[in-house]
Amino acid sequence: VASLCFRYPLPLTQSQSQSQSQSHLLHLRTLPFTISCKARTSQDGNISKKIMLSEVAPPPLSENNSPAKKPPRRTTMLQRFPKRVLTVLSNLGLAIGEMSTIAALMALGTFIEQGEAPDFYMQKYPEDNPVLGFFTWKWILTLGFDHMFSSPVFLGMLILLATSLMACTYTTQIPIVKVARRWSFLSSSETIRKQEFSDSLPRASVKDLGVILMGAGYEVFVKGPALYAFKGLAGRFAPIGVHFAMLLIMAGGTLSAEGSFKGSVTVPQGLNFVVGDVLAPKGFLSKPTEAFNTEVHVNKFYMDYYDSGEVSQFHTDLTLYDINGKEILRKTISVNDPLRYGGITIYQTDWSISALQVLKDGEGPFNLAMAPLQLNGGDKKLFGTFLPVDDPDSAQVKGISMLARDLQSVVLYDQEGKFAGVRRPNSKLPIEIDGKKIEVLDAIGSSGLDLKTDPGVPVVYAGFGALMVTTCISLLSHSQIWALQDGTTVIIGGKTNRAKPEFSSEVNRLLDRVPEIVEGSSNSVTTTSGG
Secondary structure (H helix, E strand, C coil), rough: CCCEEECCCCCCCCHHHHHHHHHHHCCCECCCCEEEEEEECCCCCCCEEEEEECCCCCCCCCCCCEEEECCCCCCCCCHHHHHHHHHCCHHHHHHHHHHHHHHHHHHHHCHHHHHHHHHHHHCCCCCCEEEEEEEEEEEEEEEEEEHHHCCCCCCCCHHHHHHHHHHEEEHHHHHHHHHHHHHCCCCEEEEEEEEEEEEEEEEEEEHHHHHHHCCCCHHHEECCEEEEEECCCCHHHHHHHHHHHHHHHHHHHEEEEEHHHEEEEEEEEEEEEEHHHCCCCCCCCCCCHHHHCCCCEEEEEEEEEECCCCEEEEEEEEEEEECCEEEEEEEEEEEEECCCECCCEEEEEEEEEEEEEECCCCCCEEECCCCCCCCCCCCCCCCEEEEEECCCCCCCEEEEEEECCCCCCEEEEEECCCEEECCCCCCCCEEEEECCEEEEEEEEEEEEEEEECCHHHHHHHHHHHHHHHHHHHHHCCCEEEEEEECEEEEEEEECCCHHHHHHHHHHHHHCCEEEEEEEEEEEEEEEEEEC
């Protein structure tokens, strides 16, 4: 069945003819009709054929009698915008600038004291004496440089650098890997000779070359007279791994800055505290856990001393209890030897003396609170207390003063402020001052503890580990070799992305090991070239 369409001009009336002359248009009308016919075949059979003539106009033909092609699709500015953004973000110069800015902010964060009260910065960086002529406390508090590593400026630079890394991976590294994974056979000897390294073996077999390359660690593919071999493809994947490792490090740092808890507490020996009462959130990602209900008991605090009497180390014996009062863990911590439980780390960071236990004329014991005293310069510590010997309600209270630098000894002064003597706690040696017999029973120390949760630490460690591994892998050369059998001659060419002199030397050594084909009168004998 065939479908045809005929267009016949109808006879025009005089008025229509005049209208035609005015408009210069030829009006056509399509006439639908069916033509039936019979055709006789070679078997003298009658077959009825119908040719259907449709009113639908046929598709227009181009000048070369082929169907008209659709015009090319024009891309709009909105469609080109993502590609332009990716091109800008993947620029190497921009990435170097971002990393330099982050490094500068980190250096500034080590110069500016972190986490202090606003009054501290107002005094340290006053407006009447700005640093470098313009840098004052307003810059610090406005830009959030008092908490640099969680400030919007720092986190914004991290996000921008992460975006650049992902854009570079998408636009550059992934396409390079896709190309490197393809098996590309070269069938032209001229193309092979244009490679970075090229050579020829006049009497050799491409299959023998493939065996030699396989022994050298190459992946070899042979297709007819053509050969393709490569090794070190992992070196092409390594830049993607490096970018992923850097993203892990930045993600871990962001999680540490915005998802951690931190707090400090000074606890006298024998007292308790609850972890959740000490820890405070540092960012919007901070989420407490069940471990925050843990109760910590300070069993004992003690110190080690040098021979000179200076404090060398201090220790705290801690016991952890769950919400039901059941003991979970017990450990003695010290500086650089913290306690870790449930994602919470307890560090030993400081110490003080909370109280002295004394007997006065056999009465007591009296617990005298010790207060830290301000010294002129230096980092030495001094604590003091006062034992009234008269009526404490009188207008002029007099008593015995006691000073201590550590838990080893206590210095006593009489009511006039004159030196009276030194006693060690629990020495059971009383001292008489102003008619009063005083005995120092014990010096009760307080442990200074820092508590912290940092969920980003495992991520950062994993990122640095991956960065070291992928950096080493990226040093591997991706080497490619092509060969073509041309009669008895093998044409070889190759290239590599790094260590080019070493690559040429390696290929020459391999070619020296390819057997040479020697043609005899009746058969061919293969011998090994000695190079």
